[in-house]
Amino acid sequence: MEEFSEAWNKLHEMHYQKELGRDILNFLSQPENQKLEASHLIESFEIKKAVTGADIFEEASASGRYFFSPSDDSEGTVDDFKQGWIVAAEKGSPLPHHSKDYVGSNVISISGKGLSRCKMTWSNRKEPEIFVKKQKNGENILYNVLTPAGHMTGPHMDNSGSGHDLGVSFGSKLILFWQPSEKVLEDYKLMHGLNRGNLTANCVKCWPGLHWVILRTGESIVISPGIIHAVLSADNSVASGWNFLNSEWICNGSMKVMVEWELKVIEERWTEKGSLKKSLYGRHGILNSLKQDMNMWKDWMNTSLKNDEIMKDLRDLINLVNKRLQKIDKVGK
Ligand SMILES: O=C(O)CCC(=O)C(=O)O
């Protein structure tokens, strides 16, 4: 934690997240909050070849979405991202007049290029319980988040119907996450699918069930379906990982609870206007991510023989999602 705080303190004094981040780090450094560290959840993975700046830049040009992190509305180009990344590395940016602090998200690795050359392997994953989407050549589809120094996400839930490995392939990150209690889910409802980075400090102080962990290069944690988390990056860094499925979440019913929670939020949003309603649609919208999760489960069902009871529960859940999304999908846009 000390090392991470030191790196954060080196950010430019005018960085728009500097004080909020410092607030969080001071809070976590208090003895009672240090106890919330959950380092036992860390899993190591192997990186075949160290990730370099060149790998990251090559990757950045391939795919992804580049946006100015405090506001989801400001989309940028790969060049904006690269410019911001260099300034952030050199000066702990952004300088007050330099607002091009772009984050690259959903950057999917293309086989043989960029970060995929570094081949990340989690050795203790076993199939068929665990299922990861594959590229045509059989390798897992790896997605990356490229974050300049001083980047802080809002509290967010990426998927209610799949889990993901959140691994650090370059630099280090502080991960904050909350147990999904009624209070947390109720407050979070209005932030879902929107980037609310400036609320992270408030949530750290107010929400029960907080845990935190610092991940260094080559370390990861599993984010189970529906886990609300927020991430701070003191230096330029990269998160790499993949979505995966684990049939245990069907057996113990935990995934269904989160999918039903998300369906309810979607139905409420649908009756709203403006950015709340807009957050449902588009490639990176809430609807699409839930649909992608369900498609992944359909693929999983086709892979090998499965336990009948699990198959029935899963089919029921997929049907429920289809039914409840039908009207929203058709007339919502
Ligand atoms: O690295 C980051 O800033 C965000 C990573 C994250 O939240 C994720 O991969 O789900």
Ligand SMILES: [Fe+2]
């Ligand atoms: Fe995330």
